[in-house]
Amino acid sequence: MRAAFFLKGDVRMDNIINALPYLMEGLQVTLYIFVIAIIIGFIIGLIVALFRLSPFKILNWIAKIFVDAIRGTPFIVQLFFIYFGLNSLDFFSMSNTTAGIVTVAINAGAYFSEIIRAGIQSIDKGQTEAARSLGLNSTQNMRYIILPQAFRRMLPTITNQAIISLKDTSLLSVIGVADLTQEGKIQASQTFDAFNIYLILGVIYFIVIYLLSMLANFIERKFVLR
Amino acid sequence: MTMIRVENLKKSFGDLEVLKDMSTVVEEKEVICVIGPSGSGKSTFLRCLNRLEEISGGHVYIDGTDITDPKNDINKIRQDVGMVFQQFNLFPHKTVMQNVTLAPMKLKGLDKAAAEKKAYELLDKVGLREKAKAYPGELSGGQKQRVAIARALAMDPKIMLFDEPTSALDPEMVGDVLDVMKDLAREGMTMVVVTHEMGFAAEMGDRVLFIDGGYIVEENIPKELFGNPQHERTKAFLSKVL
Numbered sequence A: 001m002r003a004a005f006f007l008k009g010d011v012r013m014d015n016i017i018n019a020l021p022y023l024m025e026g027l028q029v030t031l032y033i034f035v036i037a038i039i040i041g042f043i044i045g046l047i048v049a050l051f052r053l054s055p056f057k058i059l060n061w062i063a064k065i066f067v068d069a070i071r072g073t074p075f076i077v078q079l080f081f082i083y084f085g086l087n088s089l090d091f092f093s094m095s096n097t098t099a100g101i102v103t104v105a106i107n108a109g110a111y112f113s114e115i116i117r118a119g120i121q122s123i124d125k126g127q128t129e130a131a132r133s134l135g136l137n138s139t140q141n142m143r144y145i146i147l148p149q150a151f152r153r154m155l156p157t158i159t160n161q162a163i164i165s166l167k168d169t170s171l172l173s174v175i176g177v178a179d180l181t182q183e184g185k186i187q188a189s190q191t192f193d194a195f196n197i198y199l200i201l202g203v204i205y206f207i208v209i210y211l212l213s214m215l216a217n218f219i220e221r222k223f224v225l226r
Numbered sequence B: 001m002t003m004i005r006v007e008n009l010k011k012s013f014g015d016l017e018v019l020k021d022m023s024t025v026v027e028e029k030e031v032i033c034v035i036g037p038s039g040s041g042k043s044t045f046l047r048c049l050n051r052l053e054e055i056s057g058g059h060v061y062i063d064g065t066d067i068t069d070p071k072n073d074i075n076k077i078r079q080d081v082g083m084v085f086q087q088f089n090l091f092p093h094k095t096v097m098q099n100v101t102l103a104p105m106k107l108k109g110l111d112k113a114a115a116e117k118k119a120y121e122l123l124d125k126v127g128l129r130e131k132a133k134a135y136p137g138e139l140s141g142g143q144k145q146r147v148a149i150a151r152a153l154a155m156d157p158k159i160m161l162f163d164e165p166t167s168a169l170d171p172e173m174v175g176d177v178l179d180v181m182k183d184l185a186r187e188g189m190t191m192v193v194v195t196h197e198m199g200f201a202a203e204m205g206d207r208v209l210f211i212d213g214g215y216i217v218e219e220n221i222p223k224e225l226f227g228n229p230q231h232e233r234t235k236a237f238l239s240k241v242l
Helices: A002-008 A013-053 A057-071 A075-087 A096-121 A125-134 A138-175 A180-191 A194-223 B042-048 B074-078 B096-107 B112-125 B141-153 B171-186 B198-204 B222-227 B232-241
Strands: B002-013 B016-027 B031-035 B057-062 B081-084 B159-163 B190-194 B207-212 B215-220
Touching: A013 A057, A013 A096, A013 A138, A013 A180, A013 A194, A057 A096, A075 A096, A075 A138, A096 A138, A125 A138, A125 B074, A125 B081, A125 B096, A125 B141, A138 A180, A138 A194, A138 B096, A180 A194, B002 B042, B002 B190, B016 B042, B016 B057, B016 B190, B016 B215, B031 B042, B031 B198, B042 B159, B042 B190, B042 B207, B081 B141, B096 B112, B096 B141, B112 B141, B141 B159, B141 B171, B171 B190, B171 B198, B198 B222, B207 B222, B207 B232, B215 B222, B215 B232
Parallel strands: B031 B190, B031 B207, B081 B159, B159 B190
Antiparallel strands: B002 B016, B002 B057, B207 B215
């Protein structure tokens, strides 16, 4: 029995090596989607956070409804709604990659907005008072005084959310995006070696995420220790 | 010339009426010290003078401009009114130099060289030239407060407001900060100082305001107010602090 397990579950380097070029192509797609989505997501997050903190009630409401809607629904449902739901409308058409980027960006944006809001609110109000007493208006205060300090504080949580979003991109394989996971699925079925392919798939995700957190650590050390 | 005119100033936080009806006038180059028990409204009074607190009633005129009139640009007016806080409120992510040059560069359009030249003059004045490249976290409380004064002066304000500038300092730091303020007063800066330093009020104040219960109970030259207080509440307060 033991031998049989090993026979099926043996590390087969040839299968891994043959699959690697395909997996690397998938990785490129994953990183491409991730980078674009995370940048858009961050911008969404910043805007929604400022809406949430604005003195205008209507903007508060928009922000709150958006965040609650995204937080209260599963990622995969959001993905299906945007890809299948919106695409079923006559005037609407987007590729699965676009739909994937949009979903990851909106999803990350909602979580980013809460992180950014908390970061802004964590800055002592004396900072705003000092800035305003010098004559800075509220936009200048945000830009030069509050946000730079808030971002330093938020960085670990931002990294955390970015990692979650990177992992979320693997769900895009469900709508056929040729990302790392999708390539892995194809390779696993072609080689009949699910054990080795999914093992190496996990290792690749792990390495990418590990590098990402090292990058975040580096930025943190460089800018945060004040 | 009148720098500050306060007319029937009222301030409420919700149902709590903190300032009930205050009127006074501060002339150019005058040093006004504001004293009173804690919770009497003296910090709130000061913070109404640059509208850090929204004013509930009455008028405050800074150099003739009504700051309660929404048509007047409060950000512009604040450039002429420097403020120094009890908790310093330096910008921790910026060096001392950047703290001092930020507002002149962003608001007055000074270039970096001009702003830094001016900043070095001010840091000389407060005795901290060698700390220009330090971050606030590397300074003592007294040094922080002197940088905060330099930062406020960098905008060439017509008026300086001090909100208990020495209350958060270790005793041995208080003297340095008071010395800087005394220099400023001698140079003719118009100053309103909320303080617990009765020695400073007696020495430097042209007038002292005693605030209690949301009213200016008594105002007079320091010699009279400290030597010959007219109201019972002033007497009671002074007997506790002198």
